[in-house]
Amino acid sequence: MDPLVTAELARLGDGVAFRARPSHVHHTWARTFSSLPELYIQPESLDEVEKVINLARACRRRIVTAGCGHSPSNITCTSSWLVNLDNYNRIISVDKESGVVVMQSGIRLYTLCEELEKYGLAMPNLGSINQQSITGAISTGTHGSSLRHGLMSEDVLALKITLADGTTVSCSPDSKPELFRAALLSLGALGIITEVTFRAVPAFTLKWEQTIDTDFKMFEAWPYELWTQSEFVRVWWFPYTRRAVVWQAEKTTEEEREPPVSYYDGSLGYYVYHNLLYLSQWAPRILPFVEWFVFGMQYGFADGSRTSAIQPSRKALLMNCLYSQFVNEWAIPLNKGPEALRRLSSWLNHLTPEDPDYVPHNIPFSADGLYVHAPVEVRISDTTLTSNPRPFLDPTDEDGPTLYLNATLYRPYWTDPPCRERYYQGFEWLMKDLGGRPHWAKNFDTYRPEIESFYGKNLEAFRAVRNGADPQGMFVGPWHRERIMAEGPKLELEEVEVSRTTSRERGVTTFGSV
Ligand SMILES: Cc1cc2nc3c(=O)[nH]c(=O)nc-3n(C[C@H](O)[C@H](O)[C@H](O)COP(=O)(O)OP(=O)(O)OC[C@H]3O[C@@H](n4cnc5c(N)ncnc54)[C@H](O)[C@@H]3O)c2cc1C
Numbered sequence: 226m227d228p229l230v231t232a233e234l235a236r237l238g239d240g241v242a243f244r245a246r247p248s249h250v251h252h253t254w255a256r257t258f259s260s261l262p263e264l265y266i267q268p269e270s271l272d273e274v275e276k277v278i279n280l281a282r283a284c285r286r287r288i289v290t291a292g293c294g295h296s297p298s299n300i301t302c303t304s305s306w307l308v309n310l311d312n313y314n315r316i317i318s319v320d321k322e323s324g325v326v327v328m329q330s331g332i333r334l335y336t337l338c339e340e341l342e343k344y345g346l347a348m349p350n351l352g353s354i355n356q357q358s359i360t361g362a363i364s365t366g367t368h369g370s371s372l373r374h375g376l377m378s379e380d381v382l383a384l385k386i387t388l389a390d391g392t393t394v395s396c397s398p399d400s401k402p403e404l405f406r407a408a409l410l411s412l413g414a415l416g417i418i419t420e421v422t423f424r425a426v427p428a429f430t431l432k433w434e435q436t437i438d439t440d441f442k443m444f445e446a447w448p449y450e451l452w453t454q455s456e457f458v459r460v461w462w463f464p465y466t467r468r469a470v471v472w473q474a475e476k477t478t479e480e481e482r483e484p485p486v487s488y489y490d491g492s493l494g495y496y497v498y499h500n501l502l503y504l505s506q507w508a509p510r511i512l513p514f515v516e517w518f519v520f521g522m523q524y525g526f527a528d529g530s531r532t533s534a535i536q537p538s539r540k541a542l543l544m545n546c547l548y549s550q551f552v553n554e555w556a557i558p559l560n561k562g563p564e565a566l567r568r569l570s571s572w573l574n575h576l577t578p579e580d581p582d583y584v585p586h587n588i589p590f591s592a593d594g595l596y597v598h599a600p601v602e603v604r605i606s607d608t609t610l611t612s613n614p615r616p617f618l619d620p621t622d623e624d625g626p627t628l629y630l631n632a633t634l635y636r637p638y639w640t641d642p643p644c645r646e647r648y649y650q651g652f653e654w655l656m657k658d659l660g661g662r663p664h665w666a667k668n669f670d671t672y673r674p675e676i677e678s679f680y681g682k683n684l685e686a687f688r689a690v691r692n693g694a695d696p697q698g699m700f701v702g703p704w705h706r707e708r709i710m711a712e713g714p715k716l717e718l719e720e721v722e723v724s725r726t727t728s729r730e731r732g733v734t735t736f737g738s739v
Pocket residue numbers: 254255289290291292293294295296297300301310330331351352353354356357358359360361362363364365366367368369411412413414416417418419546664666
């Protein structure tokens with residue numbers, strides 16, 4: 226350990242543990258980014274969290290708090306101190322009647338779901354996985370897919386956050402509401418969130434059904450029952466076969482029933498797709514065939530093929546996200562969806578006016594020789610229904626329902642697909658043309674000037690709260706500077722990137738200095 230840190234620890238001599246170790250390699254779930262923090266610190270009490278912050282201030286270190294690194298960007302990368310709260314993860318109290326749960330902030334969603342079940346409670350909504358820490362999920366604007374729900378943070382009633390001066394403060398809609406709005410989606414830039422008060426709901430079972438059919442049918446249903454037919458609805462769109470899987474789930478009291486399993490599900494399908502994707506790295510032209518074959522095997526080749534099951538919500542809402550991947554997801558107004566997908570299809574498929582689905586795409590990048598992976602994930606939320614205040618950095622539509630389009634690109638055996646740059650250039654251009662804003666956790670290449678124009682006064686309000694709470698920039702790194710911080714000189718404790726290397730095992734490894 227740096228002698229400065231050892232000396233400062235000795236000077237404090239407060240008997241509070243400093244659970245830090247060097248030589249930790251941090252990488253994102255997808256191994257897209259990695260870093261080698263000077264210290265990896267896993268506090269087990271609030272005193273320990275406060276001590277980390279006080280030490281960091283005295284030793285002039287930047288702090289990053291990471292959940293489980295499921296954000297695919299370099300947002301959790303640091304060469305300074307990396308704090309993880311996996312061991313600060315207890316449920317503090319549960320009120321079975323009201324569903325109000327108070328928890329330490331490091332709890333993972335799968336543990337939270339298991340704990341809630343013991344009280345006959347459940348999370349109101351979930352995204353595709355339950356690995357995330359509750360705070361990691363809240364802090365990036367994680368969402369599921371339902372017009373009756375908004376962001377996962379809409380059910381947060383209060384938060385406790387330890388700020389750069391080492392004090393822990395509570396905030397809620399009624400107490401320090403500005404801090405609350407900043408902390409509801411803070412991208413780790415405000416302080417260490419230590420406690421979450423959340424409203425759960427009575428446990429529920431979901432009866433789900435998924436149908437594969439032409440995307441034309443989906444477009445026809447879009448303004449009518451597509452998104453309102455059930456509480457939970459999500460779609461996977463296949464650009465080359467121009468088909469879509471519509472998955473819908475409604476609460477039920479019927480007995481549970483697992484989905485049918487074919488010989489192709491499980492490892493066979495997993496490895497077939499993985500190896501075909503790997504082959505396509507050299508022969509991208511096979512991707513339309515791969516899409517037809519793999520998703521035909523998975524969902525059925527005949528239009529109208531259907532599968533259904535009845536499962537507890539904590540199971541039904543999840544999905545297997547397969548392999549390492551880039552994900553570029555944007556929020557646009559729901560009513561722009563058919564236009565967005567038709568323009569994307571016209572671009573990717575080189576459609577001409579003779580095609581019934583043709584629309585001018587106007588995307589100023591060529592799709593010649595461009596072959597992409599499937600599917601595009603199509604999901605929804607409505608953040609206008611909650612009485613909770615909006616996070617300042619909420620990317621969703623302020624006036625109505627939101628559509629999320631998630632362009633997934635796999636990295637077979639940890640290799641980057643050749644189409645990434647052009648696909649994402651075209652995709653991001655289209656999303657911006659439709660008034661979109663990026664999902665903060667994902668792999669977008671849009672930076673300060675545009676983000677300022679997307680958020681206007683809300684970004685200014687976030688910055689005012691952030692700068693007031695952390696004037697020295699203890700929680701600021703290169704990811705934040707390029708996207709949410711104002712242009713200006715480096716703050717005292719801010720980390721800047723000095724170099725990066727790339728390898729297959731660790732993706733892009735970033736090196737920074739304070
Ligand atoms: C396979 C997969 C599936 C996914 N599915 C979905 C989905 O369905 N819907 C969706 O919206 N997103 C989805 N995501 C994105 C994911 O929900 C977010 O990236 C989420 O932030 C990850 O949580 P985490 O605990 O790993 O946090 P990390 O990625 O480790 O951190 C995310 C942010 O939270 C901050 N943070 C974490 N803990 C604290 C704390 N205690 N105090 C202050 N700041 C903190 C970090 O500093 C960072 O800025 C998915 C990601 C993957 C890899």
